[in-house]
Ligand code: SF4
């Protein structure tokens with residue numbers, strides 16, 4: 001007898017709590033609750049469409065391709081940004097062990113209505129990054145019949161990020177974007193890296209400066225952008241690489257690049273970071289005020305301050321790791 005491979009189909013009468021808001025009409029966002037019979041396989045988008053078709057035609061959300069391609073349907077479900085068209089509701093209900101989910105618009109962007117946000121401010125930031133190839137004359141083929149080819153190794157430096165669909169989920173999850181509205185954000189810096197890492201491009205200096213001006217060093221490397229990206233494009237990794245590129249490109253005069261150089265220099269020298277002196281290495285003479293404040297605090301609590309690096313067991317192992325990384329880098333190995 002053949003095995004029955006049809007998965008168990010479940011059905012839960014769930015409460016779908018949706019944030020509603022129309023600027024100019026409502027003073028602040030509020031929530032509406034809709035009862036929906038959620039079946040195995042039903043996506044968040046299908047639930048929203050069912051509500052719109054059968055319960056409240058004024059509910060507003062955005063979606064086009066329904067295939068995880070156009071990036072237009074991103075919303076937050078239980079506070080996590082995701083694509084409504086490719087996310088099933090049943091696993092979320094089961095994960096949270098609740099018969100209720102909350103759907104909200106993405107964060108860090110103005111709400112136009114209900115679940116629809118205005119992504120234009122992010123696109124404006126992206127435009128400042130010159131997100132296109134500026135020809136590298138060394139790589140232009142001699143005749144129009146030839147293509148501008150690159151090796152697999154050259155492609156591998158940025159191939160992973162070409163899948164970005166500009167859905168904005170990473171921007172919604174980004175705490176640096178919440179803290180500073182001027183911060184470019186993960187998708188924008190990811191695109192800046194994508195074009196800067198392309199050997200057919202010869203525009204690095206100006207694009208790099210644009211990235212630095214828009215907060216390249218403000219990223220906290222919390223990696224939330226990596227966790228929520230539906231296309232696994234890993235923006236935080238691109239930001240790390242773009243930072244290195246900017247230093248290699250000669251943009252040394254930022255607190256972030258000075259901090260990175262101080263970390264690398266200390267690890268190479270001592271196997272660890274000399275934290276007591278870090279403010280001076282990062283901010284120059286102005287950093288002494290922070291060192292003195294720390295010294296006074298320690299003295300107040302009966303601890304004698306030191307500006308020396310403490311010696312720890314295992315220090316030589318850290319230096320070995322550092323030397324290995326430098327060796328791999330010199331061979332052009334660039335793993336994530
Ligand atoms: S790693 Fe950086 S860009 Fe990514 S979410 Fe965190 S702060 Fe934002």
Ligand code: SF4
Pocket residue numbers: 163164165166167168169170171186187190228229230231232233234235
């Ligand atoms: S990097 Fe990922 S999460 Fe961010 S916009 Fe692109 S596809 Fe969406």
Ligand code: FES
Pocket residue numbers: 062063064065066067068069070071072073074083084085086
């Ligand atoms: S509708 Fe296009 S990605 Fe969801």
